[in-house]
Amino acid sequence: MQPTEPSDPDTPVAANPVFGDEPITVPRFELSDGGLNPAVAYQIVHDELMLDGNARLNLATFVTTWEEPLARRLMAESFDKNMIDKDEYPRTADLEQRCIRMLGDLWHAPDPSAVLGCSTTGSSEACMLGGLALKRRWQHRRRAAGLSTEKPNIVMGINVQICWDKFANYWDVEPRLVPMDGHRLHLGAAEAAALCDENTIGVVAVLGSTFDGSYEPVAEICAALDALEQRTGLDIPVHVDGASGAMIAPFCDPDLVWDFRLPRVASINTSGHKYGLVYPGVGWALWRDADALPDDLVFKVNYLGGEMPTFALNFSRPGGQVIAQYYQFLRLGRRGYRRVQQTCRDVATSLSAKIAALGPFTLLTDGSELPVFAFTVRPDQPFSAFDVSAALRERGWLVPAYTFPKNREDIAALRIVVRNGFSHDLAGLLLDDLGRALETLGRQTGPQRGPETAGFAHGTEKPPAR
Numbered sequence: 001m002q003p004t005e006p007s008d009p010d011t012p013v014a015a016n017p018v019f020g021d022e023p024i025t026v027p028r029f030e031l032s033d034g035g036l037n038p039a040v041a042y043q044i045v046h047d048e049l050m051l052d053g054n055a056r057l058n059l060a061t062f063v064t065t066w067e068e069p070l071a072r073r074l075m076a077e078s079f080d081k082n083m084i085d086k087d088e089y090p091r092t093a094d095l096e097q098r099c100i101r102m103l104g105d106l107w108h109a110p111d112p113s114a115v116l117g118c119s120t121t122g123s124s125e126a127c128m129l130g131g132l133a134l135k136r137r138w139q140h141r142r143r144a145a146g147l148s149t150e151k152p153n154i155v156m157g158i159n160v161q162i163c164w165d166k167f168a169n170y171w172d173v174e175p176r177l178v179p180m181d182g183h184r185l186h187l188g189a190a191e192a193a194a195l196c197d198e199n200t201i202g203v204v205a206v207l208g209s210t211f212d213g214s215y216e217p218v219a220e221i222c223a224a225l226d227a228l229e230q231r232t233g234l235d236i237p238v239h240v241d242g243a244s245g246a247m248i249a250p251f252c253d254p255d256l257v258w259d260f261r262l263p264r265v266a267s268i269n270t271s272g273h274k275y276g277l278v279y280p281g282v283g284w285a286l287w288r289d290a291d292a293l294p295d296d297l298v299f300k301v302n303y304l305g306g307e308m309p310t311f312a313l314n315f316s317r318p319g320g321q322v323i324a325q326y327y328q329f330l331r332l333g334r335r336g337y338r339r340v341q342q343t344c345r346d347v348a349t350s351l352s353a354k355i356a357a358l359g360p361f362t363l364l365t366d367g368s369e370l371p372v373f374a375f376t377v378r379p380d381q382p383f384s385a386f387d388v389s390a391a392l393r394e395r396g397w398l399v400p401a402y403t404f405p406k407n408r409e410d411i412a413a414l415r416i417v418v419r420n421g422f423s424h425d426l427a428g429l430l431l432d433d434l435g436r437a438l439e440t441l442g443r444q445t446g447p448q449r450g451p452e453t454a455g456f457a458h459g460t461e462k463p464p465a466r
C-alpha cells in the first residue's frame with residue numbers, strides 16, 4: 001500500500017514559520033541525512049497530529065479514549081517493559097495471570113484456577129487464537145476417528161466483526177455466514193444449528209454485535225446445538241466473542257447466562273481496551289479448561305528459572321496495558337465497573353430516546369444491551385444517514401454511517417458508541433448539534449451522500465472477495 005499524501009509528494013516537510021529563524025525542511029519520504037533538533041522534530045509531528053479527529057468526540061470507536069491519570073502514569077512507568085520477558089519482569093507476568101483468574105471468575109468458569117488464558121494485543125488476536133484452538137481440536141478429533149480434515153468450516157452471523165473474516169481467510173476455514181433476516185440483525189439459534197455439519201469447528205456467538213450493539217442469544221444457540229447433538233451426535237463447541245459485552249454483561253446483566261455457565265462455551269475473548277477501560281493495546285482470551293486448548297498450540301518461555309506456557313501470535317508486546325488492566329480491576333472492583341458501565345448504558349438509552357423523539361429517525365437498537373445504538377433515517381426525509389454523519393463531522397463529532405450486509409442491504413444506519421467519559425452533558429451537546437444540523441438538512445431537496453462517502457465503518461467493513 002502507498003502512503004497517502006494530499007500535497008505534492010516532492011514538497012519537503014517544512015518547519016517554518018514556527019521556527020522562523022532559519023529555513024528548515026526535511027524530505028517527506030526519505031530519512032534526512034542529519035536529523036533535526038528534538039524540539040523542532042516534536043513540533044512538526046505534534047502539529048501534523050492536530051488534524052486528527054478528537055478521540056473523545058469519536059463516537060465510532062469502541063476503544064477507550066479516556067483513562068484515569070494514575071492508570072496513565074502506570075502505563076508511562078512501564079513503557080520499557082516487554083510482556084514476553086516473563087523471566088525479566090516476573091511481577092508483570094504475575095499481574096497478567098491474576099487478571100486471567102479474575103476474568104475466569106467473572107465469567108463463571110467452573111474452576112477459575114483451571115482456566116487457561118492469555119493477554120493479547122486486542123480481541124482480533126484473541127479471536128484468532130480462539131478460532132485456532134477450535135480448528136485444532138476438530139482436527140484432533142477427526143484424525144483420531146480416521147476422518148478427513150480437508151474442509152473445516154466455522155458458523156457465525158454475517159454481522160461478525162471483520163476479525164472473523166480474517167480468521168477464516170488466513171487459516172483456510174470456510175466461513176458459513178448466517179444472513180440477516182427481517183428484524184433479526186444478528187445470529188439466530190436455529191439458523192446457526194442448521195448450517196453445522198461434521199466439518200464445523202465451532203459456532204461464534206457475539207456478545208454485542210458491532211452493527212447495532214445487540215446481544216446474540218448465546219444460551220439459545222447453545223440449546224440449539226445441544227438438540228443437534230442429541231439428534232446427530234455432532235458436538236459443536238461455541239466461542240463467545242465478547243469483545244465489548246464480556247465486560248458489560250457481568251456487571252449490568254448478572255442474570256444473563258452467556259458465559260462458562262453454559263457447558264458448550266469453550267472459550268471467550270474480550271477487548272481489555274474497550275469496556276475493560278484500558279487504552280488501546282490489550283485483549284484477553286480464556287479457555288474453560290485444558291481440554292478446550294490443545295496442548296500442541298502452546299509454547300514455553302523462560303520464567304523464574306522454569307517455564308511458562310504462552311499462546312500468542314506476537315512475541316514482543318508492551319507490558320503497560322496489562323498493568324493498567326490490573327490497576328482498573330483493583331481500582332474499580334465489581335461495583336466500580338458496574339457504576340461506569342451502567343452510567344454508559346443510562347447515557348445511551350436516554351440519548352437514543354431523545355434522538356427517536358426528534359422525528360426523522362427510527363431506532364434499530366436503544367443502547368440497553370451494549371451502550372451502543374444504531375438508527376436509520378426515515379425514508380420520507382430529504383437527507384441520508386451519510387448526510388447526517390457529514391453534518392455532525394462539521395461540528396467535530398465522529399458518528400459513522402454504514403450499510404448493513406445481506407439480506408438487509410437496504411438499511412443504512414448511524415451508530416453511536418457510548419464509552420466511559422461520554423457524559424450526559426456531552427450527549428446533550430451532541431443532541432443540540434444534531435438538532436441544528438437537521439434544520440439545514442431538512443431544507444435539502446434530496447439525499448446528497450451515499451455509502452461511497454462513508455469513511456469510517458469501524459468493524460462493519462466488508463471482507464475482500466475470496
Ligand SMILES: *Cc1c(COP(=O)(O)O)cnc(C)c1O
Nearest residue numbers: 122123124161163210241243271
Ligand atoms: C472490536 C471487536 C473485535 C476486534 O477487537 P479489537 O480489540 O479491536 O482487535 C472483534 N469482535 C467484536 C465483536 C468487536 O466489537
